[in-house]
Amino acid sequence: MKRLRNIMAGMCLAVGLSVGNASYAADAPGAQPEEKETVDVKGILFGHVGDTYGWHITSWGDTHLTIPLPIIVRSETTGWHAFLSSRLEEEGSVYEGFSIATEGSPYEGKVIEHDAAGNEVRPLDISITKVTLALFINSLLLIGIIMGVARWYKKHPKSEKAPGGFVGLMEMFIMMVNDDIIKPSVGPNYKKFAPYLLTAFFFIFLNNLMGLIPFFPGGATVTGNIAVTMVLAICTFLAVNLFGTKTYWKDIFWPDVPWWLKVPIPIMPFIEFFGIFTKPFALMIRLFANMLAGHMAMLVLTCLIFISVSMGPALNGTLTVASVLFNIFMNALELLVAFIQAYVFTMLSAVFIGLAQESHTPKNVEIEKNN
Numbered sequence: 001m002k003r004l005r006n007i008m009a010g011m012c013l014a015v016g017l018s019v020g021n022a023s024y025a026a027d028a029p030g031a032q033p034e035e036k037e038t039v040d041v042k043g044i045l046f047g048h049v050g051d052t053y054g055w056h057i058t059s060w061g062d063t064h065l066t067i068p069l070p071i072i073v074r075s076e077t078t079g080w081h082a083f084l085s086s087r088l089e090e091e092g093s094v095y096e097g098f099s100i101a102t103e104g105s106p107y108e109g110k111v112i113e114h115d116a117a118g119n120e121v122r123p124l125d126i127s128i129t130k131v132t133l134a135l136f137i138n139s140l141l142l143i144g145i146i147m148g149v150a151r152w153y154k155k156h157p158k159s160e161k162a163p164g165g166f167v168g169l170m171e172m173f174i175m176m177v178n179d180d181i182i183k184p185s186v187g188p189n190y191k192k193f194a195p196y197l198l199t200a201f202f203f204i205f206l207n208n209l210m211g212l213i214p215f216f217p218g219g220a221t222v223t224g225n226i227a228v229t230m231v232l233a234i235c236t237f238l239a240v241n242l243f244g245t246k247t248y249w250k251d252i253f254w255p256d257v258p259w260w261l262k263v264p265i266p267i268m269p270f271i272e273f274f275g276i277f278t279k280p281f282a283l284m285i286r287l288f289a290n291m292l293a294g295h296m297a298m299l300v301l302t303c304l305i306f307i308s309v310s311m312g313p314a315l316n317g318t319l320t321v322a323s324v325l326f327n328i329f330m331n332a333l334e335l336l337v338a339f340i341q342a343y344v345f346t347m348l349s350a351v352f353i354g355l356a357q358e359s360h361t362p363k364n365v366e367i368e369k370n371n
Helices: 002-027 041-049 130-155 165-186 190-212 226-242 246-253 267-311 313-356 363-370
Strands: 054-060 063-068 070-075 079-084 098-100 111-114
Touching: 054 130, 070 098, 070 111, 130 165, 130 190, 130 226, 165 190, 165 313, 190 226, 190 267, 190 313, 226 267, 226 313, 246 267, 267 313
Parallel strands: none
Antiparallel strands: 054 063, 070 079, 098 111
């Protein structure tokens, strides 16, 4: 303990001396101010978590290796256009009347055109962006995994030994989600909703894992895009309300509460009806915010290394070590978060669906009918 205290005291002294020397040198008479190259932290953060028309792989000096993606837009005046994003790589480039909106524009980073008056106009844009391509890749990968597991079971009868390796791992996951989440949360009708809930779990989990891989085809924050989480939330919204029982709708518009909470002012019916929309909204925001925050936290910790370069070798070295250690910890934590967020989304969706399946029929009668 004493040795650790001495090491920490020495590090603090070194940091203090380096900061003091840097401050003295800057304020000394005749000292020439040095031009310092600042790190664009905002650009790094939003460049990584944002959606783009090209997939940046790596850079060597001034050379950038980027996969150009197809831009598909429809102009109200000139019709449909399709070309690669490499046509608009350089800032200010214009191709067929289209360009990328610059910083400060309300359409920053998006494809725009200009009307006769010179105003920026957004065309109908169905381009294949980075998140879209990652969504296709991850979906094909998920289909391949599930079809591979299904093929193993097709070739091996139930009488044979239990699967091992990756197939055994997938069986453990599937049984865990089905038996521990879907069945107790949904109730007797769980088989009707199990395909959707299992698909949602593995889709979210796989996309979360792929987002943690720092090289192509990983690194895209698919579940950190609110459009993706919105579609997942809408799917749960439809599963809850399209298959809701009469009891479910009765409890919304005429809940079992004192009459003065329903008439003449329908306070409780309004609250219950409002809850139909707040539940999927909460699902959307929870998944989006948690995954986006994790990626941004790791990027901020990484940027500390470059920000502290001008603060002296001692402070830069200390922050570099701290940044690397915290990044290792955050990556391990994000692995856990990737599973937890898939688990929570599936569990809450199953609970909402189960509440919509409520009926006045005794549960033992329903179980006997299903069996």
